[in-house]
Structures are given as structure tokens and as C-alpha cells.
Amino acid sequence: MKMISNRTPEQIASEINVIKEESGKMLLTNAVEIGRRLTE
Numbered sequence: 001m002k003m004i005s006n007r008t009p010e011q012i013a014s015e016i017n018v019i020k021e022e023s024g025k026m027l028l029t030n031a032v033e034i035g036r037r038l039t040e
Contacts, residue, residue, distance in 0.1 A: 007015075
């Protein structure tokens with residue numbers, strides 16, 4: 001089954017960049033939390 005998408009390459013790139021940004025924030029938040037727990 002094929003999905004037909006009407007999104008432009010620019011829209012897809014924008015969505016990828018949003019996901020990358022959110023992932024980076026999550027990684028940083030989790031790294032800080034791990035550091036806090038290690039110093040307890």
C-alpha cells in the first residue's frame with residue numbers, strides 16, 4: 001500500500017529539522033538529569 005503525500009521537500013525538511021531540534025533538547029535534558037542523579 002502506497003501513501004501519496006502532497007508535502008513539498010521544503011515541508012519535509014522543516015519537519016525533520018523540528019524533530020532534530022526536539023531530540024537534541026530531550027538529549028540535553030536527560031543528560032543533565034543523569035548528571036544530577038550521579039552527584040546525589
